Amino acid sequence: MSSIKTLSLAALAAAALSACGGGTGAADNRDDPPPARGNIATAVLAGKATIADIDAGTAAKGLQPLSGKAKCDVDIRYIVYFTRDPLGQAATATEGVLVPSGSDPACSGERPVLLYAHGTSTAHATNMADVKNNSEAALAMAMFAAQGFIVVAPNYLGYDKSSLNWHPYLNAESSGVDMVDGLRAAKAHLAAESAVKPSAKLLVSGYSQGGHVAMAVHKIIERDYAAEFTVTASAPMSGPYNIVGFGDVVVNVQPNAGATIFAPMQLTSYQKSYGNIYSTPSEAYQAPFDASAESLFPSDKSVSELIAAGKLPADPTFTKLFGTGGLLKDSFRAGYATGGFRKALQTNTLLGWTPKRPIALCGGKQDPTVFFDINTSVSAADLKSRGAPLMGAYDLENLSSLPAGVAGQTVYFGFQQAKAAAGASAQGQYHGGLVPPFCTALARGFFQQVLASGL
DSSP states (O other): OOOSOSSOHHHHHHHHHHHTTOSOSTTSOTTSOOOOTTOEEEEEEEEEEOHHHHHHHHHHTTOHHHHOSOOSEEEEEEEEEEEEOTTSOEEEEEEEEEEEESSSGGGSSEEEEEEEEOOOOOBTTOOTTOTTTOHHHHHHHHHTGGGTOEEEEEOOTTSTTOSOSSOOTTOHHHHHHHHHHHHHHHHHHHHHHOSSEEEEEEEEEEETHHHHHHHHHHHHHHHHOTTTOOEEEEEEESOOOSHHHHHHHHHHTOOOTTHHHHHHHHHHHHHHHHSOSOSSGGGTBOTTGGGTGGGOSSBSSOHHHHHHTTSSOOOTTSOOOSSTTOSBOHHHHHTGGGSHHHHHHHHTOOOSOOOSSOEEEEEOTTOSSSOHIIIIIHHHHHHHHTTOOEEEEEETTOGGGSOSSHHHHHHHHHHHHHHHHHGGGHHHHIIIIIHHHHHHHHHHHHHHHHHHHTO
């Protein structure tokens, strides 16, 4: 696929920071009001993936039975836009916008928009415009943009060339603001610069952390931005929607796979957002982790490098939260029930709301990272209890929960075959590798069904 090399992204970031008043000298306009949310600092056509490129990639990965062959070339656009951090301060964030093009009728005119939220990443350089090196971006391109959807994929505050030096991880309100502003910027850019235009059809999806973000965005758009956008449908996937219930289990019963990575991201996010998680990091973290945990992620170093440097517990399952050599102090766990961390989890739990537009959930019951029964099952039951338009709660381990006919059977048996092929490594690959393409295929089918029905 084409490299993202049209312009220096560092130069774009410098321009954005200058526009934010981040320069020095008499002409830096310090007293000017901050740019409006969703304003564009810079936007470029950064690359292009052809049908041949995309088909070669999906064939090599064995994805074509799910994705189908590409109908469209994809223009890759990169935007730096203005938003607000959780404290209401102006900040910049970046995004990839994947736009179909070509002679097929699905690739021209006004196209439905997928607002896509990516999963947890520890890498500071995460960029959804980098389809060559970002597997989630490549999946979104193959499954959606190459089939005629415009994909708007914010990188989130704190990643890539964002001006914020931390990430508001699993902060529902902040995520909503960031994603809405990314959508505004993308639609404005495409209206001015692209032959292919966004239609009024707005679909929302995301995986893992992005599942939480997608559900939060659906809720927040209907609550706060209904005059500007209408959600057509949403499909959150494998997300921690019931964060407080999930946290109760992780802290008190069973740490999930990845807990020692997710914990510092959450603690930093909520401490900087709300200020009441701890007085100093050493109240929460064991030594020597207390010295660096607050500024650990997003990182320019790999997780293995951080472990080698003694900044994370040397535990291959990433579950060593407490006890000797663990990440967190037992005293922090003892105060969890009444402490600021659990209150923050409660604030960001996505139960008790009723979407106006169709929603479908997807995940796998054996997920060791985001527990299905505590999150997807509880969320589905909560939505059903208030008569929400829940169109599916797909469990890849349960054929009867999937769409009827060939579509559901293809996904179910394909997933079971992928698990069998993974062998002993299936559990390690389950959340991050095995589930995403199959849930994404179900999400696309759900969206196509909603669009075809005219709902």
